[in-house]
Amino acid sequence: MPVHAMRLNGRTPLMAVYKFSSCDGCQLQLLNLEDELLDLVGLVEIALFLEARRRELPPPYDIALVEGSISTPEEEERIRQIRRDSRYLIAIGACATSGGIQALRNWADVGEFARTVYAHPAYIKTLETATPIASHVFVDFELRGCPVSGRALVEIISALLAGRKPAIPTYSVCIECKRAQLPCRLVSEGKPCLGPVTQAGCGALCPKFNRACYGCFGPMEQPNIPSLGNRLASEGATPRDMVRMLRSFNGYLEPFKQASELYERQEDTH
């Protein structure tokens, strides 16, 4: 990350927004910044944003926001070019930072998947795996979340423009949940909550809605998954339940990945 403000000699910074394998939801969060959108357009020049505008300015770009995971041979090539074209490359959302829900194929036979969905699987050009952007090129910063929050997008752009470190939490959802003074869905209700091992950033949305966190912001820094697993087992969770819980929108991201593989082996011997 930059430690000094972008040196642009009075030029407005150019921002590009790219999509790879994804649902569009993270880039939509930019358009969902109804209050800030018109201000943002004044601070950065939207040089390329296919979902929002037809015009394209040529590279290089100062900021590239990249949504989606790499799941086709064409995408593998395209991300390398984008890296060459961009000064700061920010991966936004669960697909770009973990591979996303489509990374479930990484534990399966993609050929069988293609035969299930398509009548002519030979026409499907796809990779065996769906992987995060950082598996392919150097990424300057990763914004988590399925989807990323609009607040975090504003924060990362502001931080880049000001040359400061972005204030993005790395602690668990539990901290946000306590701050919101919500009853613990795990301790007081026995619900299978991933909050203790999930990175904050959503504002403890699921506990607010009376349900257990399902981990859409991915693993926090150094989570203690075995400890949570023991607790959930005492509430009746089987190894198979653990595999399912850990393998959702960020399942291919360590340490969720490793833990789910461990529980999968337990499932086999269960």
Next chain:
Amino acid sequence: MSDKKTPTERTFHVKALARVEGEGTFHVTLRDGRVEEARLDIFEPPRFFEAFLRGRDYREVPDITARICGICPVAYQMGSCHAIERAIGVFEQIDEPIRRLRDLLYCGEWIESHVLHMFMLHLPDFLGYESVISMAENHADLVRKALRIKKVGNDLVALLGGRAVHPVGACIGGFHAAPDPEVVEVLLPRVREALSSMKELTLFLAASVRYPFLERDYEFVALCPDTGYPMNLGRIRSNKGLDVDQSEFGDAIEEIHVAHSTALQSVIRGRGAYVTGPLARLNLNASGLHPHAGELLPDVCRALGHDLPWKNSYFSLPARAIETVHALALALDVLEGIRPLERTCVPVSARAGVGGHGTEAPRGLCWHQYETTDEGTIARARICPPTAQNQLAIEEDLAELALTLIDIPDEEATLRCEHLIRNYDPCISCSVHFLKLDRRIL
């Protein structure tokens, strides 16, 4: 962009379609004054939802299918909830207040998705701008008004689901939590203001925008509830005789091979292409509109110079506007009528079964079918998204439009093709797990 292969052959295409959701493009080829090819290409990567849903617990499905589309996650959640409720046998037991809240959640999505499409993606075509960003330079007030209404839509989704993209409130059987009464109070005046502002904008769109003309004899397909305007419930009907129960729709449509094509396309069995979305809903269900929208309709028809049924695909824009008024008025009714709920969710338990159900996503009918096992595991999933269903009609429209492009300069002709495709608010990310890549059609 245009390729001139021979003096008499021209192809219009763009590298990638802008201002649509997902990745796609089109190819229109004219040779010797006739249309040789008109196709909508989809190069969005496949994500295999139907494949990896197998083996998941039935209660996980609405959160997973939401991720098919960031713009219409509620449509996928509602399709999954209703279809799975049919499979496990609780469909008839959903309380009326829960159904009302589901409509409210859906109203939020219709409002935000329709306003996004109308003012940020589609209107620039009509007014001659490359984007809303350029359009805002001359129409700042219009864009601000639209953004305010869009935000109300997002906030309605957030009321019931915490956030507009991939909301977390809905579940099989109902909702995880009841709406917060304090938030309802704050929203009420904003929805009222948005309703009156949207009425104004609807009349503006009808009276001040010039609509190109492309009329075809479409088969319009939509949910047709006994009362009211379609959203979550109703039989599936068309203007050409289709009339099936929700669970039968999968058999009423067919995936066929077209000539010179390896692609499968969704058609009405024994007939052909059909159209779902705002025009289909409005043409088939105008009498079910909320009075606020119904009263506006004659003025809109007068300004456009056309009574219903509207068969001009460009009228999808005013149709979306009317539907946005409807959604705001309905949302207001539901919000004003919110009482403390006896329960937010009916009890559900695993059971083996098959259930099919479609709901009206902003861009059209989105039909789901699931087979569950005794343990509540998904054994089979099938999802028919709206853009996959509209795709053949879009290609037929392109072929028709192309006949009028023979004497039009390339850049302008390309723009007109794009404009036409955007009439359908195509949602390409959604459509892909159903569509074929590398297609060659006609």
